[in-house]
Amino acid sequence: xxxxxxxxxxxxxxxxxxxxxxxxxxxxxxxxxxxxxxxxxxxxxxxxxxxxxxxxxxxxxxxxxxxxxxxxxxxxxxxxxxxxxxxxxxxxxxxxxxxxxxxxxxxxxxxxxxxxxxxxxxxxxxxxxxxxxxxxxxxxxxxxxxxxxxxxxxxxxxxxxxxxxxxxxxxxxxxxxxxxxxxxxxxxxxxxxxxxxxxxxxxxxxxxxxxxxxxxxxxxxxxxxxxxxxxxxxxxxxxxxxxxxxx
Amino acid sequence: xxxxxxxxxxxxxxxxxxxxxxxxxxxxxxxxxxxxxxxxxxxxxxxxxxxxxxxxxxxxxxxxxxxxxxxxxxxxxxxxxxxxxxxxxxxxxxxxxxxxxxxxxxxxxxxxxxxxxxxxxxxxxxxxxxxxxxxxxxxxxxxxxxxxxxxxx
Numbered sequence: 001x002x003x004x005x006x007x008x009x010x011x012x013x014x015x016x017x018x019x020x021x022x023x024x025x026x027x028x029x030x031x032x033x034x035x036x037x038x039x040x041x042x043x044x045x046x047x048x049x050x051x052x053x054x055x056x057x058x059x060x061x062x063x064x065x066x067x068x069x070x071x072x073x074x075x076x077x078x079x080x081x082x083x084x085x086x087x088x089x090x091x092x093x094x095x096x097x098x099x100x101x102x103x104x105x106x107x108x109x110x111x112x113x114x115x116x117x118x119x120x121x122x123x124x125x126x127x128x129x130x131x132x133x134x135x136x137x138x139x140x141x142x143x144x145x146x147x148x149x150x151x152x153x154x155x156x157x158x159x160x161x162x163x164x165x166x167x168x169x170x171x172x173x174x175x176x177x178x179x180x181x182x183x184x185x186x187x188x189x190x191x192x193x194x195x196x197x198x199x200x201x202x203x204x205x206x207x208x209x210x211x212x213x214x215x216x217x218x219x220x221x222x223x224x225x226x227x228x229x230x231x232x233x234x235x236x237x238x239x240x241x242x243x244x245x246x247x
Numbered sequence: 248x249x250x251x252x253x254x255x256x257x258x259x260x261x262x263x264x265x266x267x268x269x270x271x272x273x274x275x276x277x278x279x280x281x282x283x284x285x286x287x288x289x290x291x292x293x294x295x296x297x298x299x300x301x302x303x304x305x306x307x308x309x310x311x312x313x314x315x316x317x318x319x320x321x322x323x324x325x326x327x328x329x330x331x332x333x334x335x336x337x338x339x340x341x342x343x344x345x346x347x348x349x350x351x352x353x354x355x356x357x358x359x360x361x362x363x364x365x366x367x368x369x370x371x372x373x374x375x376x377x378x379x380x381x382x383x384x385x386x387x388x389x390x391x392x393x394x395x396x397x398x399x400x
Contacts, residue, residue: 040352073349074349077353
């Protein structure tokens with residue numbers, strides 16, 4: 001069983017995470033010494049990129065702040081073009097604990113899945129206590145996603161994921177919602193015929209301001225409902241061939 | 248009937264709009280592609296203003312009391328479509344900008360960041376540009392040389 005993480009790229013989208021991103025890179029490298037680490041610096045105005053370089057990651061810098069989804073998709077494009085077999089993603093703020101990447105990698109191999117999501121809620125250990133508004137939002141979309149995909153989805157907002165390259169290739173196309181990739185992505189995968197599995201992980205409390213602050217509020221609910229609705233309306237999703245993605 | 252004054256103003260206004268749009272295209276301030284809806288709007292308004300019978304029939308058809316309000320009503324419908332058209336254009340532009348941003352990041356040849364706190368702009372004599380990991384400074388400078396040559400020739 002390969003748990004060193006060979007042929008695996010871990011993407012860390014980062015916006016102004018100086019002082020935190022370095023630790024995340026160190027954690028990923030100690031959990032999976034064979035994996036390559038890519039930090040996509042989303043137009044940070046602090047020393048995020050320099051920190052990431054110092055910690056030994058490859059760094060791509062977006063010239064202006066473009067948002068979490070755009071940064072992630074930049075990472076997918078890099079990973080697919082470089083030909084990685086597996087691509088993972090972890091937040092730069094330290095909320096996700098890199099030691100679970102090993103279990104996620106094993107699950108990707110053993111469970112015959114295309115995408116593994118690290119879920120805060122699957123363990124039912126109540127280590128994570130979201131605010132009421134957030135809990136309602138996450139619960140709504142978890143139920144809706146489970147209903148549509150006929151799979152148990154407990155944490156559709158989790159950005160802690162590990163996927164096969166064919167999933168990342170789909171994410172490189174313009175069906176990928178670059179503004180708030182979330183529950184709609186899981187439904188997109190289901191519609192495309194890819195299998196999504198969750199495994200329980202523990203997360204640390206988010207340090208507050210982050211790239212994901214849009215995860216509550218009326219606009220988020222509206223956008224996600226509309227996005228899920230149009231994803232269901234789109235008949236088939238065409239996956240662009242590898243050749244077209246090559247630079 | 249709309250008043251003669253209003254009719255004259257409406258005809259003059261829509262003619263002025265039409266001429267202004269064509270002039271913008273002539274000066275290349277407006278692409279032909281984007282002029283279509285504006286020209287259509289101006290022509291429709293001109294037609295309604297000049298052809299009294301059409302406006303009367305239209306007002307009767309929609310059950311409006313006043314012909315003038317019928318004119319406004321259709322004017323507003325045109326404007327709504329124009330705005331929707333531009334929202335589509337903006338979405339399209341935004342998608343292109345994202346692709347370009349990502350390609351710039353993937354090229355990895357420049358770093359457009361403001362300098363990190365405590366870092367001296369002129370420290371490396373390269374206008375604050377940071378070296379991308381794995382990239383040789385000479386390669387960047389050579390690329391700059393090439394750009395300069397192209398500009399001179």
